[in-house]
Amino acid sequence: MTGFAEGENVTLDLLKKKMADFAKERDWDQFHSPRNLLLALVGEVGELSEIFQWKGEVPKGLPDWKEEEKEHLGEELSDVLLYLVRLSDICGVDLGKAALRKVELNAIKYPVSQKQSETTTTTTTATNEEIAQLG
Ligand SMILES: Nc1ccn([C@H]2C[C@H](O)[C@@H](COP(=O)(O)OP(=O)(O)OP(=O)(O)O)O2)c(=O)n1
Numbered sequence: 001m002t003g004f005a006e007g008e009n010v011t012l013d014l015l016k017k018k019m020a021d022f023a024k025e026r027d028w029d030q031f032h033s034p035r036n037l038l039l040a041l042v043g044e045v046g047e048l049s050e051i052f053q054w055k056g057e058v059p060k061g062l063p064d065w066k067e068e069e070k071e072h073l074g075e076e077l078s079d080v081l082l083y084l085v086r087l088s089d090i091c092g093v094d095l096g097k098a099a100l101r102k103v104e105l106n107a108i109k110y111p112v113s114q115k116q117s118e119t120t121t122t123t124t125t126a127t128n129e130e131i132a133q134l135g
Pocket residue numbers: 022028031047078079082083
């Protein structure tokens with residue numbers, strides 16, 4: 001049903017293509033503008049938040065949740081991801097590349113040697129050379 005073999009890696013490129021095809025087949029490219037997609041993304045983040053609203057803190061892995069609740073959670077997480085992928089594509093941003101670069105910048109800003117208590121008050125700014133090396 002997903003047209004996808006079990007165990008196959010889901011890539012951002014695959015999701016990008018699926019969203020592009022979905023919009024094209026419905027002649028919805030006209031609606032998939034950066035601003036519309038951003039608003040749709042924020043709306044889906046709201047729907048995702050509703051699932052956790054008023055529940056208090058929940059344990060990792062959500063052991064007490066019913067199967068249908070977890071399925072619903074998966075759907076809302078997916079809506080957020082799909083709109084994010086589509087927004088990035090429409091803006092001409094290579095999301096995978098940008099995210100990897102951001103992970104590297106985060107590592108520079110928050111070196112491993114720093115204790116957790118220190119990272120909240122002390123951060124290291126990446127030098128221009130370090131940023132240039134990331135491409
Ligand atoms: N113009 C649109 C409308 C929908 N979608 C796709 C992306 C999302 O994955 C999903 C969102 O669909 P809905 O707006 O119907 O939202 P929900 O699936 O969350 O339904 P509901 O809001 O009724 O819970 O469909 C899209 O790409 N472009």
